[in-house]
Amino acid sequence: MRAGVVTAATTVMLLLSSPAFANTRDDGDDPGSGLSVIQTLGLFVAIPLVLFGIIAGLVMATDKTRKQG
Secondary structure, X not given: OHHHHHHHHHHHHHXXXXXXXXXXXXXXXXXXXXXXXXXXXXXXXXXXXXXXXHHHHHHHHHHHHHHHO
C-alpha cells in the first residue's frame, strides 16, 4: 500500500513539474552551437580511451620495473 502511494505521488509530481525538464527557455539562456559527430566521438570516446591507455601504460611500466629489481 505504501509503495503504491509513493509511486503515485512521484508520478503526479513528475507530471506537474514538466516545465522543470527545460522544455522552455530561461531569460539568460544562450546555448552555443552543437557538437559535430566527430567532436562528440572525440570528446566522449577517443579522449577517455587515450587517458585509459596512458594510465594503464604508466601502471604497467612502474610494475615491471619493480619486478626486475
